[in-house]
Amino acid sequence: MTIPRVTIKDVxxxxxxxxxxxxxxxxxxxxxxxxTRDRIFRAARxxxxxxSLTARTLAGSRVDVVGLAICRPARQxxxxxxxxxxxxxxxxxxxxHSCSLLLRLVRSLEEEVGLQESWWRxxxxxxxxxxxxxxxxxxxxxxxxxxxxxxxxGHPSLTGGLTSVWTEDATAVTEAVRYLAALGHRRxxxxxxxxxxxxxxxxxxxxxxAARSLELAGAWQxxxxxxxxxxxxxxxSLLTTAPPDRPTxxxxxxxxxxxxxxxxxxxxxxxxxxxxxLLAWDDSQLCRITHPPLSAMSHDVxxxxxxxxxxxxxxxxxxxxxxxxxxxxxxxPRGSTAPPRM
Numbered sequence: 001m002t003i004p005r006v007t008i009k010d011v012x013x014x015x016x017x018x019x020x021x022x023x024x025x026x027x028x029x030x031x032x033x034x035x036t037r038d039r040i041f042r043a044a045r046x047x048x049x050x051x052s053l054t055a056r057t058l059a060g061s062r063v064d065v066v067g068l069a070i071c072r073p074a075r076q077x078x079x080x081x082x083x084x085x086x087x088x089x090x091x092x093x094x095x096x097h098s099c100s101l102l103l104r105l106v107r108s109l110e111e112e113v114g115l116q117e118s119w120w121r122x123x124x125x126x127x128x129x130x131x132x133x134x135x136x137x138x139x140x141x142x143x144x145x146x147x148x149x150x151x152x153x154g155h156p157s158l159t160g161g162l163t164s165v166w167t168e169d170a171t172a173v174t175e176a177v178r179y180l181a182a183l184g185h186r187r188x189x190x191x192x193x194x195x196x197x198x199x200x201x202x203x204x205x206x207x208x209x210a211a212r213s214l215e216l217a218g219a220w221q222x223x224x225x226x227x228x229x230x231x232x233x234x235x236x237s238l239l240t241t242a243p244p245d246r247p248t249x250x251x252x253x254x255x256x257x258x259x260x261x262x263x264x265x266x267x268x269x270x271x272x273x274x275x276x277x278l279l280a281w282d283d284s285q286l287c288r289i290t291h292p293p294l295s296a297m298s299h300d301v302x303x304x305x306x307x308x309x310x311x312x313x314x315x316x317x318x319x320x321x322x323x324x325x326x327x328x329x330x331x332x333p334r335g336s337t338a339p340p341r342m
Contacts, residue, residue: 005147006049006121014043050122063126063316066094066309067102067119069112071132074105076227080256081284082301089305090129097313099126109134113142120148127151127312133158133198151312153304156323158198163315164323165308169199170206172297172329173251176279177210179331180249184339185277187218189247191234191257195223203253220247224257231257235264239276248340249277255284258294262336273338283332292335299329 012019017040024031025040032040044050068090070077077083087103094101102125106112116139119125126149130139133154140160143150152159155166173190180188190207193200204221211219220238224230231252238247252258258280265272272278272292280287283296304326314320 006047008049010047011040011044011049014047015040048121050124063097063099063313065100065102065125066090066312067104067116067125067128068131069104069106069115069128071106071109071112076225077105079228080226080254081286082254082282085284085301086131086305086308089302089307090309091305092302093306093309093313109138113139116143116148117146120146127316129153129308129312130159130162134196135198135201137198149312149316151308151315153308154198155202157202163311163320165304165311166325167299167304168325168328169203172281173203173206174210175331176251176297177207177214179333180251180277180279180337181214181216183249183277183337185249186216186340187245187247188216188249188251189220189222189238190251191231191238191253191261192221192223193226193253200253207251218245218247224253226254226257228256228260232260232264235261236268239265239268239270247276249279249337251279251281253281255280255282255286255294255296258296259286259290262290262294272336274341277337277340279337281329283329287334290336295334295337296332297329298332300327303327 008019008022012022015022017036021032021036022040025037070083087101091101102119104115106115116128119128128148128150130143130150131153133152135158137158140162143162150162152162152164153166154164156164177188188211192204195201200223207219207221222234222238224234235250238250250261252261258278261278262272265276265278270276278294280294280296282301283298287294287296307326311320
C-alpha cells in the first residue's frame with residue numbers, strides 16, 4: 001500500500017485557506033494576517049509538510065534535488081575511489097539538469113529508511129538513488145509505500161520491483177578466475193567485501209562455482225570491510241601458509257585492498273607476479289601507478305553513476321529505459337599477473 005504524500009493542497013485544506021495563501025505564508029510575502037499565517041504553519045507541522053528547500057516549484061513540476069544515502073564509514077568513503085567516481089558520474093548528469101545532489105552518510109539501513117521518508121515527505125528531493133543492497137533489503141518495501149521515484153543500483157534479484165541498473169558481477173568473477181587458471185594457477189584466493197552486501201554474496205557463489213568447474217587444487221575466500229587494513233590482514237593470513245599449500249593468485253573485491261596486498265607481498269619478501277599474482281576489482285588510477293601495475297577487472301564507474309542518474313530522470317519523466325544492466329567489468333591484464341613458478 002502506497003503512503004500518500006502530503007501536498008500543499010492538504011495543508012491548505014487543514015488550515016481552511018487557498019493554496020496561494022500557503023505559498024504566501026511560506027515565502028514570507030505580504031497579504032495575510034498573522035493569525036492566518038500562524039494557522040497555516042500549525043497545519044503544516046501537524047501534517048509533517050514543509051516546502052522545498054530549493055527553487056523547486058510547489059507543484060513539483062521540476063526536480064532540483066536528488067538524494068543519495070550511503071551506509072559506510074565516512075573515512076572509508078573518502079579513501080575508496082569507487083564512490084568518488086560514481087558520484088562524479090551522477091553529478092555530470094545532474095549538472096545537465098541544473099540539479100543538485102543531497103548526499104548523506106548513514107549508520108544503518110533503518111536510519112536510511114527514516115531519512116528517505118523525511119526527504120520525500122519534506123519535499124526536499126524529487127527522487128533518490130539506492131545503493132549497496134542486502135538480501136531482503138528493507139528499503140524496497142519502504143520506498144514502494146512512499147511512492148517515491150527511485151533507481152536501485154543493484155541486481156534485480158536484490159531490488160524487488162524497483163527500477164534497477166546493475167553489473168553482472170558473477171560473470172566478471174568467473175572471467176577473473178578462468179583467466180588466472182589459464183595462466184596455470186591452481187590455488188586461487190579471493191579477498192571479498194562485506195559479507196552482508198548482496199553483490200558480495202553473488203561474487204562468492206560465482207567464485208565457488210568457477211573453482212568447482214575448473215577443479216582447482218585450492219580455493220580460499222575471506223570476507224572483509226573493503227578497507228586497506230582489512231585487505232592487508234587477509235593477504236597476510238593467506239600468504240603465511242608455506243608453499244606448495246598457499247595460493248599463487250589472489251583476486252580482490254576492490255582496488256584499495258589490492259594495493260594493500262601488494263605492499264604485504266613486498267613486506268613478506270614475495271615477488272609479484274613471480275611468487276603470487278594479484279588481480280584487483282574496480283580499476284582506478286591506483287592500479288596504474290603501483291609497481292608492478294595491477295591487473296584489474298576494469299569497470300567504467302563514472303559511466304555507471306551517470307547511467308543511474310539518467311535512469312532516475314527518465315523514471316520521473318516517464319521517458320526512461322527502465323531496468324537494465326550496464327557493461328560488465330572486463331579484464332585488463334598488467335604486470336601483477338603471470339604464470340606461477342613451477
